[in-house]
Amino acid sequence: MITFEHISKLYPAHDGGEDVRAVQDLNVQVNAGELCVLIGPSGSGKTTAMRMVNRLVIPTEGRIMVDGQDNSSMDPVLLRRSIGYVIQQVGLFPHLTVAQNVAIVPRLLGWGKPVRRQRADELLELVGLPPVKFANRHPRQLSGGQQQRVGVARALAADPKIILMDEPFGAVDPITRKQLQGELRRIQSEVHKTIIFVTHDISEAFLLADRIVLMYRGRLIQNGTPAELLRHPATQFVTDFIGEDQGLRALQYTTLAEIAFNLPLAQTAPYVPNANGDHASNTLVLPGSMPVLEGLRHLAAADTDGASEILLKDKQGDITGRITNSNLVIALSQALVTDGAQGLHANGSSDAGSRDGGGYSAGNSLSDTHTRDTREANGVHS
Ligand SMILES: Nc1ncnc2c1ncn2[C@@H]1O[C@H](COP(=O)(O)OP(=O)(O)OP(=O)(O)O)[C@@H](O)[C@H]1O
Numbered sequence: 338m339i340t341f342e343h344i345s346k347l348y349p350a351h352d353g354g355e356d357v358r359a360v361q362d363l364n365v366q367v368n369a370g371e372l373c374v375l376i377g378p379s380g381s382g383k384t385t386a387m388r389m390v391n392r393l394v395i396p397t398e399g400r401i402m403v404d405g406q407d408n409s410s411m412d413p414v415l416l417r418r419s420i421g422y423v424i425q426q427v428g429l430f431p432h433l434t435v436a437q438n439v440a441i442v443p444r445l446l447g448w449g450k451p452v453r454r455q456r457a458d459e460l461l462e463l464v465g466l467p468p469v470k471f472a473n474r475h476p477r478q479l480s481g482g483q484q485q486r487v488g489v490a491r492a493l494a495a496d497p498k499i500i501l502m503d504e505p506f507g508a509v510d511p512i513t514r515k516q517l518q519g520e521l522r523r524i525q526s527e528v529h530k531t532i533i534f535v536t537h538d539i540s541e542a543f544l545l546a547d548r549i550v551l552m553y554r555g556r557l558i559q560n561g562t563p564a565e566l567l568r569h570p571a572t573q574f575v576t577d578f579i580g581e582d583q584g585l586r587a588l589q590y591t592t593l594a595e596i597a598f599n600l601p602l603a604q605t606a607p608y609v610p611n612a613n614g615d616h617a618s619n620t621l622v623l624p625g626s627m628p629v630l631e632g633l634r635h636l637a638a639a640d641t642d643g644a645s646e647i648l649l650k651d652k653q654g655d656i657t658g659r660i661t662n663s664n665l666v667i668a669l670s671q672a673l674v675t676d677g678a679q680g681l682h683a684n685g686s687s688d689a690g691s692r693d694g695g696g697y698s699a700g701n702s703l704s705d706t707h708t709r710d711t712r713e714a715n716g717v718h719s
């Protein structure tokens with residue numbers, strides 16, 4: 338678990354310019370096994386916040402607890418070796434082979450050569466790069482997407498509990514990006530790491546996140562599940578940031594069970610099986626955890642003539658809810674209705690929702706080269 342407690346970062350002014358408040362009073366808890374996406378426009382403080390976790394940036398105020406321990410009391414090199422780190426530019430070491438790149442932290446941790454090699458092979462397999470083909474290549478012999486996969490494998494190498502990912506798929510083409518996102522989901526469902534993932538792509542955030550932390554100008558604007566951001570946006574800024582596909586997304590991130598729960602029928606009339614102890618054969622039975630959008634696709638494809646309801650089952654296969662067709666329509670419209678924007682000051686954030694608040698400060702002024710960044714992040718210190 339990672340907890341940001343009243344974290345602020347101020348970069349003092351240079352040459353008579355203004356101080357930069359990169360992060361302001363950030364309070365966020367990222368639970369173990371959770372993939373938390375930090376999202377926001379350029380310059381909103383995402384990278385700065387993330388880099389404070391492995392102490393590549395030192396906060397001006399506040400503290401970060403990593404598994405209950407204040408990270409400022411930890412040895413930075415050991416801390417970095419215990420945290421996986423993936424960045425957009427990958428930062429593979431050009432003179433090392435793919436397998437050696439993957440095994441860099443295990444080598445620093447003193448693992449023996451055969452164990453390292455075995456671990457590298459295992460991880461290359463996991464990220465879709467068969468080791469027989471790729472292990473002995475050099476980074477320059479890989480495509481951008483393949484290099485990105487090596488970066489993910491490297492971050493996983495020493496089996497860290499925490500992984501930090503800063504726009505890891507930002508530089509690859511859209512098709513490769515979709516593939517990598519899908520693979521990250523698959524890998525995460527196997528390894529259950531605590532991941533902080535920085536992006537400014539809202540689709541990527543909704544695809545990957547258990548929790549989304551939306552930032553603007555160094556401040557937290559909203560912290561919630563994808564469904565919470567859709568259905569209860571804290572400010573107009575959130576609504577604008579999520580964009581036009583909101584209705585479609587709401588159907589994607591609302592489950593059938595959530596809709597059924599809102600129906601008086603589901604609450605007042607428990608399901609009574611027919612004489613055979615079974616439901617009518619033309620009744621559609623779907624998992625309650627299924628997104629409404631997918632449920633509608635099943636409904637369209639199924640031969641349910643005459644059936645007037647969808648039954649919902651839980652993980653054990655027990656029927657736990659029902660949605661009648663006529664109520665489905667009402668419930669759908671309810672699912673699509675959000676609380677609406679609460680006004681700019683409703684949650685106490687000052688200019689958080691301001692759309693005309695001046696240009697976003699673009700990019701950052703980090704001067705590190707990618708390789709130096711990677712060296713530091715992996716605790717490579719001579
Ligand atoms: N070392 C630094 N010195 C001075 N200002 C900095 C430094 N690093 C970052 N900043 C400033 O802090 C603010 C937040 O930067 P940060 O890199 O965290 O933003 P970001 O949300 O990651 O943006 P992007 O999406 O462009 O990567 C920006 O205004 C940036 O210019």
Ligand SMILES: [Mg+2]
Nearest residue numbers: 383384385535
């Ligand atoms: Mg950044």
